[in-house]
Each structure stands twice: as structure tokens, then as C-alpha cells.
Amino acid sequence: MINLNKKFIAALFLASLTFSTGCNEILDEQPRGIYTPEDFTTERGITQGVTALYRQMRMLYGNGYFLNSTMTGTDEATWGKDADGNFKVLDMSNNGNIDSSTFPTSMVWGSVFPAINSANGVIQNGPLINVPEALISEARFFRSFYYFLLVQTYGGAPLDLGSGELKFNISPTTTSVRNTVSEVYTKAIFPDLIKAIDNLPASPRVTGGVTKNVARLYLSKAYLTYAWWLQNPNSIPTYPETARTDPDGHNAQWYFQKAYDIALDGINNPGPYALQPTYYNLNVGSNDRNKECMLYADHTETSAYYNEGVIQASYGDGWSPNNFAAWMMTWNYPNIRSSTSSTSWSAVSSVQRAAAQDLGRPWTRMAPTIEVIKNTFADKTNDSRYDGTFVTTYRGNWDKAGMTQTTLYNANNLPVHPGEAILTFLNDDSVLPTYSSNAGNSNIGAGTLPGRADWVIAPNGISRVVYPGIWKIGTYRTDNGNGLGYPNPSLTRPFVAAKFSEFYFLAAEAAVKGASGSVSARDLINVIRARAGKWVWSVSGNMAKVQDNSAAMIAATPNTITIDYILAERSREYYGEGYRWYDLVRTQKWEEYAATYKIAGTAYGDHNPQTVTRNIQKFHYLRPIPQGQLDAMEVSADIKAKYQNPGYN
Secondary structure (H helix, E strand, C coil): CCCCCHHHHHHHHCCCCECCCCCCECCECCCCCCCCHHHHHCHHHHHHHHHHHHHHHHHCCCCHHHHHHHHECCCCEEECCCCCHHHHHHHCCCCCCCCCCCHHHHHHHHHHHHHHHHHHHHHHHHHHHCCCHHHHHHHHHHHHHHHHHHHHHHCCCCCECCCCECCCCCCCCCCCCCCCHHHHHHHHHHHHHHHHHHHCCCCCCECCCCCHHHHHHHHHHHHHHHHHHHHCCCCCCCCCCCCCCCCCCCCHHHHHHHHHHHHHHHHHCCCCCCCCCCHHHHHCHHHCCCCCEEEEECCCCCCHHHHCCCCCCCCCCCCCCCECHHHHHCCCHHHCEEECCCCCCCEEECCCCCCCCCCCCCCCCEEECHHHHHHHCCCCCCCCCCCCCEECEEECCHHHHCCCCCCEECHHHCEECCCCEEEEECCCCCCCCEECCCCCCCCCCCEECCCCCCEEECHHHCECCCCCEECCCCCCCCCCCCCCCCCCCCECCCEEEEECCHHHHHHHHHHHCCCCCCCCHHHHHHHHHHHHCEEEEECCCCEEEEEECHHHHHHCCCCCCCHHHHHHHHHHHHCCCCCHHHHHHHCCCHHHHHCEEEEECCCCCCCCCEEEECCCCHHHHCCCCCHHHHHHCCCCHHHHHHHCCCCCC
């Protein structure tokens, strides 16, 4: 059953907001006490229902545990020192097994059905009260959006929530039947997105609103994913079991071609969207909601009500609907020590916790693997994306904490000043630091190089406790003044779910899989690589860096583009944004890419990387149906067993 009684539906709307009527304005705050299914018979209720579909994105996008479910266990990330079982189990490295009770893998199932049913209500009742199809098509988009998440995560999903397929349900039901993957795509996802493209506006009705091109992006991605599913090159099982044939009679190649064509349409008809000139411009907090960001779970610094979380406080809530994803890959950098004296070691914290994009609140739950630093981002000279993804230099900010010393003493007892490097992660292992036998004066086991005042750690010395933090999705605020600001509340930045750049990747991937058209896979990928070669600012250097390496980036692109090359480029472009597990599952490369990884241990001063082996089986390509779903179904044990994905019973 998908229990969607009146109380459950009402709960979806308790924190929802109303769209303003003006074009391209942000959501307007209109508090309402409670919402019921009867509200879907009024124009105001329909509008509120659409608003709630946007708000529901916050339950996943920006949630650190959802980010964990899309990264940990892939070639992008493993568990960090302070990880609990939510992270260790997903690593697939003998720290427990994923099962129906595993929390992060249940998040999609547990969060999207209320939104799907709300979309059903809008779509079913909107025409009866003359709601414009453009508004109804926003609901069509979100119904397909959430079903696409379901089918990628679990395989087949129920289209009937109790009142018939794709019908609005207000009655509790004790049974549920999962439709097949092909049925979910051909009955729900594709028709909704096609109609949304036809009826949505080219420019958003409100800031962050869905448009024709947002629908194109997801239709292209859905076609591409379904084509891989039909092709099934590595014989990954599907469930409910069904033949890998298309009900409409098309083959995989037809869908690869459609994915390419729709992506090219999106590129050639951009509407208000465009690539940012540099990777830094795309990800710097001061440029949030830029033209490349097509869909995001929004937040704000100016209204606690709209933000649904505290804004200025000494604490923060690590739970939805808040954005706290960046905390997970932020290690405990305030443990770094410098000295107030040049003659004896008098330790102080020289890098204080601060509300800055390169700092923020540390949780140390996830860590990048050594292969990410050394292989994925091998080119750190021409390609700006390593610099625009990670924090590799931690700079002194003790003055913002009220400390009056203008000079502290750091590695080699050399002087450092506010704003200067206290700890640096080196770009490569060509020069190895001298590490002390214990944590040493740095307090975190960092090393030294002759003549350098900053502590240093080489890539091979990265561990589960000290590693480059995440910059691109980090904290950004404008109300810090001259102090450390408010680093502990949840982030007030939007968390982006879709970017215009992905059109190029989708078209290129389809081209590699045999789609034909006017633009080659290499030319498409080179648009992204050329942008990656353009610098305007160095995050690690904290200074302007106007440099154009686009010609070198293009020259380094191989003549023949493969799926492996596209996946490497996707990781460089979208690292830390929650794409990776879905990318590896779609292309059936998860086990190949993530079977082993290297990282040092959990103790400060451990710079001896170990090779860790993961146990990834074919059945893991589908997540388990949550135990809560099974417990709520009043059916026989054998029916429950058949409802669950194989391998998890």
C-alpha cells in the first residue's frame, strides 16, 4: 500500500508556500493552517499543490543522507572518521549489508509518493475548474520527475496508489502492486514530460520554476536511461521481472536517438538558460541561481519561515527540509594548530569554524578516495574543476574570532598571518612531506616541506580523518560582518538538481551509443572541457587567476569518445552533487568502477593508504523496498516477499 489518507496529504502542505502571481518572482509567503483533499477542487488549492511539489524537493536535495546514498560506495566517496552505519553500510566494504531497514536507501521511496499523489490531484482536478494547462504541466513535470527517481532507484513502482493508475487517491489502502519498469516509463514518465514540453513556458513562471527546457532535460535523460535498460549490456536483473522489450515497439537505439535529439533541441533552444563562463562562476555562492542552474531546492538567508530552518543561531538541524549536504564532506579542520610563540609551542586553533564557502560546519561523515584526487582530477593545471570543487588550502582566520595576535607560528616555526595558508593539500606526490611519527605540532598529523610555513599533506597521505573538503556546495552567507558568522545553521543556498551543462553530456552519451546528428560526441564534450579550462579565480590561491587553457583542454580530448571517458568527465563536472550512483547504475559500470579504492585510516598522522575491497553484486543495482512499506501492507508473507527486490529478502 501507499497510505495516502487525508492526514498524510495534509501534512505535505503544512510548511508549503504560495507562488506569487507576478512573473519571475520568488515564492510568496502565505501561511495556511491545514490543507485537505477538498482543496484540490479550488484554484487556490491547486496552486498551493503545485507549490508543494517544488517544496518537496527539499526532502532529498540538500539532505546529507541522500547525498550519501548517491556517493558513498561509488568511486567518488567512502566513509569518513565520524561516520555511523548510515555511511559505512553503503560503502559495501564489510561494515554491514544494505537491507530493507537501511535508512539512506529508503529515502526516495519514503519521500516522493505524497508529491506524486498531489501531482495526481492537480492533473485530475485542474481541468475541471479551468486551471491553465501550463500550471497543470508543472505538476506533470514533477510527477514524472519523482517517478523517474523511483524507477532508477528501485525498478518498477506502483502507478496505482489506491484509486486507479495515475489517479488522485484519498482513501487508505492495504495493498500495492508494482508496475514494471517499462510501464512506469511509457505510461507515466514519457507522456507527462512530452505534454509538459508542449505546454510549459519557455521562461519560468517564477524564479526556479520549471520550463520547456527543464522538461526537455529530463525527457532526454529518461530516454537515455530507458535505452540502457532495454539494452542491458551486463545482464543486470530487473524487477518486477519483465521482458526487456518496449510496449510501443521501439528498440534501444530508437531511444538513444530520441535522447540525442531532445538534448540538441535543449541546447539549440536554451530559453533563459546558458553555460556560465567559468566553472568558478557556476559554483561560487555569490552567483547562486545563475542561468546554468535549471532546477533546485531553494533556500534563503532572509526568511526563517521560507527557509524552514533557523538562520542565525549557534546550532542547526541536520535534517530535511534543510540543506546540510556540505557538512558530510567537511572534516574537522578547526583541530589544526599553530603557535603564539616562535620559541615554544603554545597551540591555538588558527583556522576557526566560520560561515564561509571553504569552511562551514564539519561532520567528517564522507571522504573522497585517493583515486579521486590523483586520477579523476589528474589535471590540476589546465582544468579548473579540481580547484572549483575542493578546499585544498585552509587559511588562518583567528583574527575573526577576536584573537589579537597579528602573527602566529606554524610549520618550521615560520610566521603566518590572517589569510595565509595554514594547511595545504599538495597537488601530487612528486615531493613528499616529512611527517612526524605522531600527530605533531599541527595536531592533525600533517607534514612539512623545507622553507614552507604551511603544513602539507600529499595525495597519498589523505585519510578518512583529514582530506580536501568540499567547496562547490559549501556554506555561503552575506551576514558575517567582520566575524566568523553563523557556520552551524543549515545552509541558506539552493541545492541544484539540474544544470544546463548536462544537455551536452546526455547528447554525447547518446552519440557514443550510436545516435547520429550534426554534433559529434567529441565536440559536445569539448564545449564543457573548454569552459573548464577558463579560470577567473583560484580558490586554492584565494586570488584572481585570469587564464585560458581551453585550447590545451580541447587538444587533450581523445579523438574517440567512450562511455568511460564520458563518465570521467561527468565526475569532474558534477562531483559532490549526487549524480554518481545513478550514472554508474545507468551505464552498468558500478562494480567495475568501485570494486576497490585506497585511503588511509581514521587516526591523525596515518598516511599509509590501504586498498579496500567492496562487495557489489548485480542485485545491488536496485535498492531494497523499505521495510516500512512492507510492514504497512496487509497481505500474505509470500506476496510481501515478491514485492521486495530479489537479494534483499
